[in-house]
Amino acid sequence: MSPLPDSPAAKRTFAACLALPLALFACTAAADGDGDGVWKGGENVYAKVCGHCHDTGIGPQVKGRQLPAPYITAVVRHGFRAMPAFPASFIDDDALQQVADYIANAPAPVAKP
Template identity: 70%
Template sequence: MMTTTKPQPLRQLLLGCALLLSATAAVAESNRADGEQVYTRVCGHCHEAGVGPVIKGRNLPPSYITAIVRHGFRAMPAFRSAFIDDASLQAVAEYVGNSPAPGNKGKGKE
């Protein structure tokens, strides 16, 4: 007689959590690499579509950008570190702060 054992729910949950955490870490690691990619994937949905204000080309200090992103301001929601880690946020803040205004490609800060 062959007996089968049912998978243990706790074991499945732990395995699922481990897979999710490793995938999240991989995404966070890739986000850190390039502020432009983070901007495109996260910020551009609103700030390039006319929903949020244009933020590129305004010479906004990275510290200002990180404060607004973390705490929100008016229609801008707060993004906690669970959504965008500090290194990725710093990378995107520096990218935005040094980007030329749309339509002024190549005329950013030197």
């Protein structure tokens, strides 16, 4: 048995499984936010957007570092090296301010074993 699928149908399933997590991320982000002012506070924005990278090791840890809120909002609006920029149509100014305040004051997460 080869570890990779070899029938065309299995290959399609394999490709769909790879694409699905990305699609789900885009869908949940769009459904819960998308600049309609429907974010439920800074923690909600962090969990729905930032945590996908910043709690998974894709991006650096940002909680518990007393990063200034104006620095955080600037990085999110304009991007910073590998960090993508998020326009106001995606995270409105209010929600951005809330997530920046949330991160600026959040304690460092407990280190995973």
